[in-house]
Amino acid sequence: MASQISKSLFKVSHVSSTVKFDTARRALSVGAALQQKKTLPDRTGKNVVLVDGVRTPFLVSFTDYAKMMPHELARHSLMGLLQKTGISKEVIDYIVYGTVIQEVKTSNIGREAALAAGFSDRTPSHTVTMACISSNQAITTGVGMIAAGAFDVIVAGGVEFMSDVPIRHSRKMRSLLLRLNRAKTPAQRLSLIASIRPDFFIPELPAVAEFSSGETMGHSADRLAAAFGASRQEQDDYAMRSHKLAHEAQQKGYFTDLIPVKVDGKDGVVDKDNGIRVSTPEQLAKLKPAFIKPHGTVTAANASFLTDGASACVIMAEAKAKELGLKPKAYVRDFTYVAQDPVDQLLLGPAYGIPKILDKAGLKLSEIDTWEIHEAFAGQILSNLKALDSDWFGQTYLGRQGKVGSPDLDKWNKWGGSLSIGHPFAATGVRLAMHTAHRLVREDGRFGLISACAAGGQGVAMLLERHPDATAN
Numbered sequence: 507m508a509s510q511i512s513k514s515l516f517k518v519s520h521v522s523s524t525v526k527f528d529t530a531r532r533a534l535s536v537g538a539a540l541q542q543k544k545t546l547p548d549r550t551g552k553n554v555v556l557v558d559g560v561r562t563p564f565l566v567s568f569t570d571y572a573k574m575m576p577h578e579l580a581r582h583s584l585m586g587l588l589q590k591t592g593i594s595k596e597v598i599d600y601i602v603y604g605t606v607i608q609e610v611k612t613s614n615i616g617r618e619a620a621l622a623a624g625f626s627d628r629t630p631s632h633t634v635t636m637a638c639i640s641s642n643q644a645i646t647t648g649v650g651m652i653a654a655g656a657f658d659v660i661v662a663g664g665v666e667f668m669s670d671v672p673i674r675h676s677r678k679m680r681s682l683l684l685r686l687n688r689a690k691t692p693a694q695r696l697s698l699i700a701s702i703r704p705d706f707f708i709p710e711l712p713a714v715a716e717f718s719s720g721e722t723m724g725h726s727a728d729r730l731a732a733a734f735g736a737s738r739q740e741q742d743d744y745a746m747r748s749h750k751l752a753h754e755a756q757q758k759g760y761f762t763d764l765i766p767v768k769v770d771g772k773d774g775v776v777d778k779d780n781g782i783r784v785s786t787p788e789q790l791a792k793l794k795p796a797f798i799k800p801h802g803t804v805t806a807a808n809a810s811f812l813t814d815g816a817s818a819c820v821i822m823a824e825a826k827a828k829e830l831g832l833k834p835k836a837y838v839r840d841f842t843y844v845a846q847d848p849v850d851q852l853l854l855g856p857a858y859g860i861p862k863i864l865d866k867a868g869l870k871l872s873e874i875d876t877w878e879i880h881e882a883f884a885g886q887i888l889s890n891l892k893a894l895d896s897d898w899f900g901q902t903y904l905g906r907q908g909k910v911g912s913p914d915l916d917k918w919n920k921w922g923g924s925l926s927i928g929h930p931f932a933a934t935g936v937r938l939a940m941h942t943a944h945r946l947v948r949e950d951g952r953f954g955l956i957s958a959c960a961a962g963g964q965g966v967a968m969l970l971e972r973h974p975d976a977t978a979n
């Protein structure tokens with residue numbers, strides 16, 4: 507199995523002219539085949555469409571966005587969306603926005619971003635959180651609102667800002683400060699102040715960690731990779747593939763979901779992701795384990811890096827899109843959520859979500875034209891691929907006769923993924939959706955499958971179907 511994955515990765519990253527020719531020939535035949543391919547049924551009664559979506563460039567934290575506030579970044583995504591689609595603010599009925607690590611001053615960041623972007627104060631907005639799948643949750647919340655007949659036009663998005671996170675006083679200091687606030691006499695205040703000890707000053711830093719186990723995501727990914735036998739070499743190869751493919755897509759101008767951001771005090775605009783970095787195998791091999799030391803296999807290069815970024819998309823009933831003269835990118839055909847053991851299966855969302863949504867839709871692995879799967883860690887992706895291709899996993903954990911099978915890696919994250927493009931937690935879901943929609947056009951496919959894992963041991967899988975009016979821009 508390990509060697510199978512390595513071979514497939516090798517094939518993708520060293521594209522020979524024969525493969526290029528085959529790809530072109532396949533694209534032509536898929537184009538013809540697309541006409542005859544089945545379409546998936548509408549489950550909402552509204553034929554919900556993804557009209558378009560945008561994202562700010564995803565930047566390594568502590569770089570160009572470092573002095574901003576997260577709602578400002580989110581504001582850029584909302585304004586960029588309106589500009590790109592030409593949709594007026596008045597048409598938007600509701601805004602659902604995701605965030606994971608909340609800025610305490612803007613806890614309903616959807617609302618603050620909407621007000622900052624100039625939306626009417628009559629446009630309701632709420633904020634959702636479901637860890638790394640928060641903007642998937644924003645999209646599917648919107649689908650539910652449309653299906654329920656509550657609203658017609660929903661903006662869904664997400665923002666994450668790791669350059670500034672809430673750092674709290676220790677519990678002891680918080681308790682003291684709150685009691686100090688309630689103290690009625692100077693004597694009571696003095697007595698409280700006299701109770702302060704040096705350990706009161708140790709701050710509480712947020713960690714990218716699982717609350718129920720206390721384990722960081724990276725530590726968990728390292729244990730998962732070891733459990734599935736994903737070697738350091740395989741992880742580094744996968745990370746290199748991700749950066750290489752993202753670099754190619756960037757050079758070819760495929761990231762048409764990007765909107766430029768003007769940052770106060772900086773010349774020009776930010777218009778490119780800045781974490782894509784094509785390294786040599788030797789450079790990757792030199793890096794020390796980042797989490798389990800000294801024997802772990804997860805490093806800074808085969809892990810997604812801490813990222814700042816925001817995204818937004820607009821979904822609506824197809825009839826409404828027609829009425830507005832819009833050309834949607836894709837139908838949002840189906841979605842599902844999964845949840846499993848947050849200790850030993852924390853990052854296995856795709857291994858559970860992919861078979862569940864395929865079965866629900868009556869589709870085979872081979873019928874998926876584009877795969878966009880969140881890359882939290884290379885070891886996590888390889889573990890999910892190994893789980894899908896394992897009879898033991900299929901029988902023991904999925905209740906199947908045998909394995910699910912191997913997705914075609916030639917159709918897998920062909921424009922790179924979270925490892926290279928970056929992973930601003932709550933903004934990634936919309937990025938996955940837009941890359942799916944745009945790839946379906948460029949690669950002449952019909953069905954795109956999105957899946958991601960999330961803290962809490964949860965996961966999402968979504969199915970998009972290319973819309974006949976879709977363009978890749």
Ligand SMILES: CC(=O)SCCNC(=O)CCNC(=O)[C@H](O)C(C)(C)COP(=O)(O)OP(=O)(O)OC[C@H]1O[C@@H](n2cnc3c(N)ncnc32)[C@H](O)[C@@H]1OP(=O)(O)O
Nearest residue numbers: 638714723783785796806807809810811812882959960961
């Ligand atoms: C469901 C989910 O999505 S769970 C996932 C949630 N996300 C996470 O948990 C985030 C995981 N990532 C992290 O926490 C951090 O990025 C870490 C801990 C892995 C690394 O953080 P840092 O040590 O600050 O990374 P930093 O950028 O300094 O890189 C460390 C070294 O690796 C090098 N490096 C990083 N990436 C690469 C690369 N692609 N190629 C070559 N070298 C690299 C850096 O140059 C640096 O080298 P130096 O020490 O000589 O300067």
